[in-house]
Amino acid sequence: MHGNATRCEEDDKLVTLTHKFPPSENPSPCKTCRVRATSFCDVLIGGPAPSRSLTQHHETAARHDLFEPDKTHESVYVICDGWAFRFRRTEDGRRYIPNFLFAGDVVYGFSKNAGFSLQALTDIRYCKFVRAELKARIREEPRTYDAWIAARIAERTELAVTAAALAQFSAAERIAQLVLRLRDRLDARGMLHNESCAFPLRQVHIADATGLTTVHVSRTISAFRKAGVFTIDDGKLTILNLAKLRRIVERE
Amino acid sequence: MHGNATRCEEDDKLVTLTHKFPPSENPSPCKTCRVRATSFCDVLIGGPAPSRSLTQHHETAARHDLFEPDKTHESVYVICDGWAFRFRRTEDGRRYIPNFLFAGDVVYGFSKNAGFSLQALTDIRYCKFVRAELKARIREEPRTYDAWIAARIAERTELAVTAAALAQFSAAERIAQLVLRLRDRLDARGMLHNESCAFPLRQVHIADATGLTTVHVSRTISAFRKAGVFTIDDGKLTILNLAKLRRIVERE
DNA sequence: CGCCCGCTTGAGATAAATCAAACACGGTGG
DNA sequence: CCACCGTGTTTGATTTATCTCAAGCGGGCG
Numbered sequence: 001m002h003g004n005a006t007r008c009e010e011d012d013k014l015v016t017l018t019h020k021f022p023p024s025e026n027p028s029p030c031k032t033c034r035v036r037a038t039s040f041c042d043v044l045i046g047g048p049a050p051s052r053s054l055t056q057h058h059e060t061a062a063r064h065d066l067f068e069p070d071k072t073h074e075s076v077y078v079i080c081d082g083w084a085f086r087f088r089r090t091e092d093g094r095r096y097i098p099n100f101l102f103a104g105d106v107v108y109g110f111s112k113n114a115g116f117s118l119q120a121l122t123d124i125r126y127c128k129f130v131r132a133e134l135k136a137r138i139r140e141e142p143r144t145y146d147a148w149i150a151a152r153i154a155e156r157t158e159l160a161v162t163a164a165a166l167a168q169f170s171a172a173e174r175i176a177q178l179v180l181r182l183r184d185r186l187d188a189r190g191m192l193h194n195e196s197c198a199f200p201l202r203q204v205h206i207a208d209a210t211g212l213t214t215v216h217v218s219r220t221i222s223a224f225r226k227a228g229v230f231t232i233d234d235g236k237l238t239i240l241n242l243a244k245l246r247r248i249v250e251r252e
Numbered sequence: 253m254h255g256n257a258t259r260c261e262e263d264d265k266l267v268t269l270t271h272k273f274p275p276s277e278n279p280s281p282c283k284t285c286r287v288r289a290t291s292f293c294d295v296l297i298g299g300p301a302p303s304r305s306l307t308q309h310h311e312t313a314a315r316h317d318l319f320e321p322d323k324t325h326e327s328v329y330v331i332c333d334g335w336a337f338r339f340r341r342t343e344d345g346r347r348y349i350p351n352f353l354f355a356g357d358v359v360y361g362f363s364k365n366a367g368f369s370l371q372a373l374t375d376i377r378y379c380k381f382v383r384a385e386l387k388a389r390i391r392e393e394p395r396t397y398d399a400w401i402a403a404r405i406a407e408r409t410e411l412a413v414t415a416a417a418l419a420q421f422s423a424a425e426r427i428a429q430l431v432l433r434l435r436d437r438l439d440a441r442g443m444l445h446n447e448s449c450a451f452p453l454r455q456v457h458i459a460d461a462t463g464l465t466t467v468h469v470s471r472t473i474s475a476f477r478k479a480g481v482f483t484i485d486d487g488k489l490t491i492l493n494l495a496k497l498r499r500i501v502e503r504e
Numbered sequence: 505c506g507c508c509c510g511c512t513t514g515a516g517a518t519a520a521a522t523c524a525a526a527c528a529c530g531g532t533g534g
Numbered sequence: 535c536c537a538c539c540g541t542g543t544t545t546g547a548t549t550t551a552t553c554t555c556a557a558g559c560g561g562g563c564g
Binding site for chain 4: 267454455456467469471474
């Protein structure tokens with residue numbers, strides 16, 4: 001419309017995945033899922049009250065948008081493999097990324113008209129549940145209800161903590177916080193090995209999540225590398241000094 | 253502990269309201285509540301499916317902290333009158349305010365250990381519901397379930413939109429957004445008259461919500477006053493040019 | 505080979521912070 | 535009644551973190 005929308009148009013291919021990928025060769029991949037025990041799926045599929053499991057439908061997606069913005073969906077998604085992120089664009093093409101999602105994360109839309117959509121960062125595999133079934137399960141089974149509420153509160157808290165960082169933290173602190181929180185979540189899912197893990201974010205994603213420019217992200221990350229705090233090299237994050245990283249985030 | 257905690261200690265009186273105020277002279281104030289029809293209370297108390305209403309207990313509070321941070325509560329609160337805000341302090345005494353609450357807003361805690369608490373901005377009256385009863389109601393009654401989920405999604409979306417503003421907006425835009433969103437919420441509850449309403453925030457609250465200094469908030473607000481966008485005078489907000497205010501927030 | 509993308513580095517510009525002073529106002533005590 | 539104080543706000547001068555503009559570099563890929 002106006003403003004420099006250059007950065008906007010070509011970047012998001014609004015390819016909603018109406019084209020279905022062939023169902024996974026594995027008819028019930030959840031049986032071997034690495035993160036089932038440490039994610040919400042535990043409550044949905046297995047666990048101590050092994051009632052009938054919800055209808056599942058697995059799909060894969062390349063690096064495209066998964067949802068159109070502001071659409072209500074009949075399904076609730078759980079990421080099985082790969083990374084995705086939520087984002088929103090302003091009129092002038094700038095992008096904000098509130099959070100990143102990976103294996104075990106539940107995807108549930110924001111309000112309509114808020115403009116948030118979801119994009120695959122890597123190729124991903126995800127599992128679809130029928131929303132109505134989940135709703136019924138939540139109402140029938142206290143354990144599911146509790147897990148659902150706990151997950152929703154945790155998600156909301158994460159957002160508030162993120163907002164607090166954006167309001168008060170310096171560039172270095174914001175980036176440190178983003179890295180640390182991803183590290184902790186990856187660790188909780190058993191995806192961290194020897195303080196190192198796959199990390200597909202480009203500097204532009206870090207910039208859009210922290211409200212900084214890529215130029216400044218570059219400078220700040222190399223400062224962290226030089227200071228021996230962490231390194232991000234070719235899709236891999238390695239924490240060199242976890243204690244120091246925590247100290248930076250906790251402002252001590 | 254360290255750092256200049258001067259601003260921290262004396263400001264928050266961590267007076268949890270264990271001292272109960274005498275019950276309101278009005279035995280069932282909800283009957284005459286101004287915001288009942290336009291808030292979540294509609295679902296809790298009245299409405300088309302007039303099942304038994306939840307146990308209510310009304311209290312009032314002066315300008316103190318209502319909740320200790322990180323405590324789980326047996327109750328869910330709804331504000332009946334007056335203003336409150338959530339906040340969190342960092343080690344060095346700086347305060348972040350994610351949102352403001354007024355008549356009709358539901359108060360439900362963040363995760364433990366996230367450090368958020370709630371403080372009354374004015375004298376307030378609030379209504380307490382037993383959490384277990386609400387939980388039962390949510391499970392029994394589809395209407396309550398839907399309203400609850402919708403409210404939770406809306407709250408989460410608000411936080412994401414706030415975070416986006418902190419990440420990408422200028423000082424003027426952030427303040428304009430805060431004012432506009434409060435205006436719209438007040439309007440939805442019928443608390444706005446002739447584009448004017450009570451507005452008990454001090455500049456320091458606006459500063460702590462937008463991540464700016466009070467000095468800069470002062471400058472920015474007087475610029476808005478001079479530009480004929482809005483004024484904040486002695487506890488009263490008046491929108492002078494709503495269209496212009498919206499344009500600023502929508503970056504057009 | 506050459507091009508594009510992501511990253512790095514440098515130099516100058518700018519929005520907001522910081523430091524500092526003063527003012528307006530209501531309350532309080534002499 | 536006035537002097538004084540504290541809180542909240544305003545305004546000015548200077549500093550700083552981050553942005554903007556610009557150029558260069560390396561690697562993957564058509």
